[in-house]
Amino acid sequence: MELFLVAYEARGLLVSVGLAVYLVYKVWVYRRLSAFKGPFSSGWSETWNSATTVSNNAHVKHKEVCDKYGPISRIGPNDLITDSMELVTHMSAARSPYTRTVWFARATRTKPGEDHLFSETNESVHTRRRQQMALGYSGKENLELEGTIDVYIGKLIHLIRSKYLSTPELAQPFDFGKKVQYLAVDVINAIGLGVPLGDLDTDSDQYRYIETTEVGFKIGKMALALGLLPVIQSPWVMRLLAPLGEDGLRFGWPLRHARARIDERLQQETETRSDMLASFVRHGLTRDQLVNESMLQLIAGSDTTSTSIRALFLYLLTHRRVYATLQAEVDAAVADGTAPPAPGVISEAGARSLPYLQACIKEGMRIRPPAGALVPKRVPDGGDTVLMDGKPVFLSGGTNIGVSMFALQLNKGIFGDDAEEFRPERWLVEKDEKKLATMHRVHELIFGYGKYQCLGKSIALMEVNKAVFELVRNFDMSLARPDKPWEEENSLGVFTQRNMLVTAIDRLGDVKS
Numbered sequence: 001m002e003l004f005l006v007a008y009e010a011r012g013l014l015v016s017v018g019l020a021v022y023l024v025y026k027v028w029v030y031r032r033l034s035a036f037k038g039p040f041s042s043g044w045s046e047t048w049n050s051a052t053t054v055s056n057n058a059h060v061k062h063k064e065v066c067d068k069y070g071p072i073s074r075i076g077p078n079d080l081i082t083d084s085m086e087l088v089t090h091m092s093a094a095r096s097p098y099t100r101t102v103w104f105a106r107a108t109r110t111k112p113g114e115d116h117l118f119s120e121t122n123e124s125v126h127t128r129r130r131q132q133m134a135l136g137y138s139g140k141e142n143l144e145l146e147g148t149i150d151v152y153i154g155k156l157i158h159l160i161r162s163k164y165l166s167t168p169e170l171a172q173p174f175d176f177g178k179k180v181q182y183l184a185v186d187v188i189n190a191i192g193l194g195v196p197l198g199d200l201d202t203d204s205d206q207y208r209y210i211e212t213t214e215v216g217f218k219i220g221k222m223a224l225a226l227g228l229l230p231v232i233q234s235p236w237v238m239r240l241l242a243p244l245g246e247d248g249l250r251f252g253w254p255l256r257h258a259r260a261r262i263d264e265r266l267q268q269e270t271e272t273r274s275d276m277l278a279s280f281v282r283h284g285l286t287r288d289q290l291v292n293e294s295m296l297q298l299i300a301g302s303d304t305t306s307t308s309i310r311a312l313f314l315y316l317l318t319h320r321r322v323y324a325t326l327q328a329e330v331d332a333a334v335a336d337g338t339a340p341p342a343p344g345v346i347s348e349a350g351a352r353s354l355p356y357l358q359a360c361i362k363e364g365m366r367i368r369p370p371a372g373a374l375v376p377k378r379v380p381d382g383g384d385t386v387l388m389d390g391k392p393v394f395l396s397g398g399t400n401i402g403v404s405m406f407a408l409q410l411n412k413g414i415f416g417d418d419a420e421e422f423r424p425e426r427w428l429v430e431k432d433e434k435k436l437a438t439m440h441r442v443h444e445l446i447f448g449y450g451k452y453q454c455l456g457k458s459i460a461l462m463e464v465n466k467a468v469f470e471l472v473r474n475f476d477m478s479l480a481r482p483d484k485p486w487e488e489e490n491s492l493g494v495f496t497q498r499n500m501l502v503t504a505i506d507r508l509g510d511v512k513s
């Protein structure tokens with residue numbers, strides 16, 4: 001009691017001391033990274049970072065910062081951002097001492113207290129899990145991959161041909177972005193769990209998975225900006241946000257779907273199977289790990305892949321010369337037998353042999369990188385010195401460094417003065433071999449690098465290659481609303497594009513797909 005009285009008497013002094021300690025701490029935090037410039041207030045508070053996180057176009061703001069303040073800029077008291085290829089590869093190299101920041105666990109966990117590969121911040125656990133999963137993601141232990149993707153490409157073409165064809169007599173715009181997302185969601189479920197959600201067959205967002213993940217991402221980005229993610233990730237809040245209702249709605253349904261499929265599969269023997277789940281089981285993943293990984297696949301693989309296809313078509317449909325050149329290459333590939341007659345689907349090897357198609361896909365992903373998250377890494381304790389433009393730069397230990405993929409891919413120093421323009425030919429006509437090699441290296445970073453590189457890269461590229469070829473072969477497409485081609489939102493680096501209204505005219509006439 002006496003202690004309280006003394007404290008009460010000295011309250012003025014205590015508040016002053018508290019304030020002084022707070023100010024000294026703030027100055028110390030500010031000075032740690034004061035060598036790096038950034039938006040006003042970023043050295044003192046999280047205001048800029050939080051406002052950017054909740055905005056719909058964080059990727060644009062991150063690029064503006066890099067363009068204005070240089071290859072390493074400051075966006076928060078403890079946060080830097082970079083568009084330096086050297087620094088990105090240095091941080092993620094196989095033996096790099098940099099680690100993942102807590103952002104991964106906070107922003108991407110799908111179950112409280114449990115990690116999947118992407119949310120795992122313990123380096124040795126991550127390395128081990130990656131080894132267990134790498135073969136399942138590759139074609140080596142997943143022989144059904146290409147055939148499965150072909151089935152769903154065929155279903156997409158059939159859906160458009162059977163319901164949405166336009167003719168000179170009648171225009172029937174449809175949301176191309178949504179149909180492409182149905183493709184991506186069905187493919188991921190089919191290759192990851194052996195059963196699609198059935199979006200393409202029903203022409204609908206089954207179990208409102210797409211709608212509810214979009215809401216989930218929105219809640220996630222608000223919570224991240226407000227520092228509330230640890231609260232959101234507590235088991236009881238998660239339960240409230242993602243109820244496993246019997247109506248099958250909301251985020252709980254895909255989780256239930258995954259659990260049920262995995263339980264079915266665990267009853268069967270895996271030795272003779274050659275799909276992703278069988279490979280994971282053979283390499284020792286437990287039932288709960290399998291469920292978490294399947295949720296990751298849905299989150300990591302469906303929006304990124306559909307964004308890649310949508311973005312490329314946005315540029316194709318607004319660049320007639322490119323679209324016509326690509327269509328000519330596609331038609332020639334059909335004529336010379338590189339692709340089977342419709343309704344067959346081109347093989348991955350066939351698509352990869354078409355230089356203009358490859359240049360278009362590369363350029364589409366470059367001009368609109370499909371993943372916009374900063375994926376920040378942590379500088380090792382003790383700090384690190386890196387060379388930037390030939391000068392040593394010290395990075396304090398514990399600092400978070402994120403990547404602006406847009407600044408990197410649209411960098412004029414790497415891609416030339418027209419870096420912000422869509423020009424697939426840049427990949428074909430560049431004479432300077434060193435410059436071209438750097439362009440390719442930088443482009444590869446779209447999928448991350450080294451010990452953190454995307455495991456779904458080859459799956460995504462296979463799907464994109466086939467989808468683009470078959471859509472161009474089958475239809476003449478146009479933007480139905482060129483003045484408002486889509487509505488886009490960036491949540492935690494995941495893009496959603498809605499209302500991408502397109503008309504499609506049949507190019508093949510008598511095909512039965």
Ligand code: HEM
Nearest residue numbers: 117118300301304305370371375447448452454455456460
């Ligand atoms: C165009 C499509 C895609 C892009 C641009 C992309 C990009 C990325 C990026 C940037 C990372 C993180 C790198 C880092 O932390 O530094 C990543 C990780 C990952 N991605 Fe993708 N991704 C795509 C498609 C997919 C697909 C289709 C799947 C699954 C089928 C997938 C599964 C994963 C997994 C499992 C990881 C975690 C790897 C690890 O932690 O070691 N991704 N991806």
